[in-house]
Amino acid sequence: MGSSAVVVGGGIGGLAAAIGLRLIGWQVTVIERAPVLDDAGAGISLHANGIRALDAIGVGEAVRAAAQPQYTGGTRTPGGGWLAHMDGAALERELGTPIVGIPRAALHRLLREALPPESLVIGAEVTSVDRSDPARVRVPLDDTVLDADLVVAADGINSRLRTQLFPGHPGPAYSGSTVLRAITEHPVDLRTDFALTWGQGAEFGHIAFTDGRAEWHAVLNSPADVRYPDPLAEMRRRFDDWHDPIPALLDATRPEAVLHHDINELATPLPTYSVGRIALLGDAAHGMTPNLGQGACQALEDAVTLAAVLATEPAVEVALTRYDTERRPRSQSVARAARQAGRMGQQLTHPLAIALRNTALRLAPSRASVRTILRHADWTPPQLS
Structure with a gap:
C-alpha cells in the first residue's frame, strides 16, 4: 500500500497496533x-477477547x-471464606480459552519481537502533531520531522496528544483508589491460579505464573498522592490478619519490587476516537479502572479493529470514522461497567452494604460468574486481509 504510520507509545496497545498495521502492508514507526525498555509493571490477566485479538495479529x-x-x-473474604468460584474450564468451553496470567514484561517482549527492531524508536517524545497539511500529518521528533499518513495516539492515560486534540476535555480523574503491586522474588505455594479478596475498602489479589512466582496487588480506598516510607511494611500491617497465602506472597517480595500508582480513569468519555488522520487507542482513548481486567484487552481490540478498517477502506479519514463507530460504544460501555464493579466490590465500606453484597454472591448460581465474564470477553475480532 505504501502507507506510513507513526504510533506514539510503545505499550501493549501501541505495539499491537504497529503489528496489525504491518500485517496489512503499512510502514510503521513506534515512538516510545x-x-x-525496562518493562516496569507486574502481571496482567488476559481474557478471551484479548487472546483472540493477539491471535488476529x-x-x-x-x-x-x-x-x-x-x-x-x-473471590474470598479476608477470613478465607469463598464468595464465588471461577470456573476456568467453563470459560474455555464457551470461549475456546480460559483467562491467562502473564508478566507484563513477558507480554511486552513478545509484542516487540513481532516487530523489526528498527521500527521502534525509544527515548523520544512527541509532544504535538502538526496537522496543517491537509494531506499528511507531521510528527516533530527531536530535530527531525516524520511525515505520516496516520498517527496513532497510544501514549497512555496522560496522553499529551489527547490534550492537544481535545483542549476542553478534563482529562483523567482520580478513581478514589490506589494500587500497590509486585511480583514475588521466588515461587510461592498457591492453591489457586487466581484470587481476589474483598475487605472493607480494600482488595488483595494474586495471579500465578508458569515459573511458580506470582503477581499480587493490593487496592485501597485512599486520597490521591498518598505514599508510604516502606510500602511493603504497610501492606504487612494492612493485611496481617487476612487469609493465606496473602502473608506468604508479601514475605516472598523484595521491598524495592513494590510499585505504587493511583488509579485514574477517563470518567468523562471522549466524543470521538479519531480526529482527521489521528486515532486514539487504549488508555489514551478510554482509560478505565482495572476492576474487570479489561484495560489491556480493550486496547488489543482497538489495535485489531484499527488495522481491519484500514485494510478495507483506502481513505484514512473514512476508515478512522469507522474505527470510532465500532470501538467507542463498546469500550466506553466496558469502562462504565468497570467503574461500577469497583464501587460494588473493593470500594464498598459500609458493613451493611458489604454484608448484602457478600450474601448475594454466595447465593448466586455458579454460572453467574461465567456469564459476567462472557458479557465482556465474548468478542470476535475482524479478519485482517
Whole structure:
C-alpha cells in the first residue's frame, strides 16, 4: 500500500497496533518516550477477547506458551471464606480459552519481537502533531520531522496528544483508589491460579505464573498522592490478619519490587476516537479502572479493529470514522461497567452494604460468574486481509 504510520507509545496497545498495521502492508514507526525498555509493571490477566485479538495479529500462540491458564480461583473474604468460584474450564468451553496470567514484561517482549527492531524508536517524545497539511500529518521528533499518513495516539492515560486534540476535555480523574503491586522474588505455594479478596475498602489479589512466582496487588480506598516510607511494611500491617497465602506472597517480595500508582480513569468519555488522520487507542482513548481486567484487552481490540478498517477502506479519514463507530460504544460501555464493579466490590465500606453484597454472591448460581465474564470477553475480532 505504501502507507506510513507513526504510533506514539510503545505499550501493549501501541505495539499491537504497529503489528496489525504491518500485517496489512503499512510502514510503521513506534515512538516510545522511555529511554530504557525496562518493562516496569507486574502481571496482567488476559481474557478471551484479548487472546483472540493477539491471535488476529499472529502472537496469540506465543503468549499462550508463556502464560498460566487460570482454571481455579474466585473471590474470598479476608477470613478465607469463598464468595464465588471461577470456573476456568467453563470459560474455555464457551470461549475456546480460559483467562491467562502473564508478566507484563513477558507480554511486552513478545509484542516487540513481532516487530523489526528498527521500527521502534525509544527515548523520544512527541509532544504535538502538526496537522496543517491537509494531506499528511507531521510528527516533530527531536530535530527531525516524520511525515505520516496516520498517527496513532497510544501514549497512555496522560496522553499529551489527547490534550492537544481535545483542549476542553478534563482529562483523567482520580478513581478514589490506589494500587500497590509486585511480583514475588521466588515461587510461592498457591492453591489457586487466581484470587481476589474483598475487605472493607480494600482488595488483595494474586495471579500465578508458569515459573511458580506470582503477581499480587493490593487496592485501597485512599486520597490521591498518598505514599508510604516502606510500602511493603504497610501492606504487612494492612493485611496481617487476612487469609493465606496473602502473608506468604508479601514475605516472598523484595521491598524495592513494590510499585505504587493511583488509579485514574477517563470518567468523562471522549466524543470521538479519531480526529482527521489521528486515532486514539487504549488508555489514551478510554482509560478505565482495572476492576474487570479489561484495560489491556480493550486496547488489543482497538489495535485489531484499527488495522481491519484500514485494510478495507483506502481513505484514512473514512476508515478512522469507522474505527470510532465500532470501538467507542463498546469500550466506553466496558469502562462504565468497570467503574461500577469497583464501587460494588473493593470500594464498598459500609458493613451493611458489604454484608448484602457478600450474601448475594454466595447465593448466586455458579454460572453467574461465567456469564459476567462472557458479557465482556465474548468478542470476535475482524479478519485482517
